[in-house]
Amino acid sequence: MSDRLDERIVMAIDLDYFYAQCEQVRNKEIRDKPVVICVFSGRSEDSGAVSTANYIARKLGVKSGIPIVTAKRILKGHADSVFLPMDKQYYELVSTRIMDMLRSGCDGFEQVSIDEAYLDITSKSAGRYSSAESMAREAKQRILGSEGLTCSVGVSKNKLISKMAADQCKPDGLLLVEPRNIENFLGTMPVGKLPGIGPKLEEKLNSLGIKKIGDLAAFDEEKLSSIFGRNLGPHLKEVANGIDSDPVSGREATQLSRIITLKHNSSSFDFKDDLRPLARDIAERLRESKNGFKSISAIAITSELKVKTKAHTLEEPSDAEERIFSEACKLFEAFFAEPLRIELRRVGIRVSTFEKKWEPEGSGVLTDYF
DNA sequence: AACAAGGGTTTAG
């Protein structure tokens, strides 16, 4: 019996330095310059962080997450550098057009973020990597032809390896990793290259002498479980061996949040007005998705950048702006009711535990689910 | 033991 029949072929598509590339399409003048996409917090002239940068800027040391001021310092000698505010709405338009195009004609589709998607092309490729390669080239060509954007594409037997293949060949790459080559592909890579293994976990693994994915793949599973727990331990062993049965399929969102940076740090609840737009925005999003929430959290980031949350669960789901606002206010008041002297830099609201098939407040219309 | 709720950490883009 062949073990190929149930084997999938999964394509991972990752749009290169997406926000910056979108800007380059809008304005060809900046194509050969360092381009930095910024999220300005509004605190002061250049306060905020870098969202992403094109490869010219990256090569010079500008990475996502660094302060805008730091990026400006790095690019001081490059008078042609371009700093642009993030225009998420525009990037979403572009993304939607691309995703809609990709969605058609595959067995399964999963958009994982604004610039990444998985396609299950098992049947369309008839399970052959030669066909899969043609499909990957075609996808790249269609995206380039319609939007002028390059992307990186990975193809393998599951999402994990396809994603790693796409990561490995970016930008503007295409890499197929056939099942028989997976062991080789992974073996000598640092463990930190595995999705889900960030700096903290990598450091912990390194301290155990586990540096390469091959080391992790061969490590005693009992030991891993005792160190990393019953869930993470076995999971680490699995991914290190290239195993991932997670299907390509859409998922419903489970939470929705909005957060802002306050103009000035606050030691008391004097930012009520700032919460109003957040509540309004969340209510609007809930209506769009026809969801009600049962759980609501206040998110607070202190002046030391520590994250604190307070949550409350409702008896019945709601989607009302007023409810979001009033519950959030209550939770924030609780922060300052504590004896601790807390100073907040950023504040936000999150709702979760959604219920669909749920009757919006005040609609007065009976739903027909039961 | 299983589950819900509240709070925190890590990862990712």
Added chain:
DNA sequence: TCATCTAAACCCTTGTT
């Protein structure tokens, strides 16, 4: 004043069934 914004997956503790 260097330090955005959104989302998911875990982990832990506590309390209840």
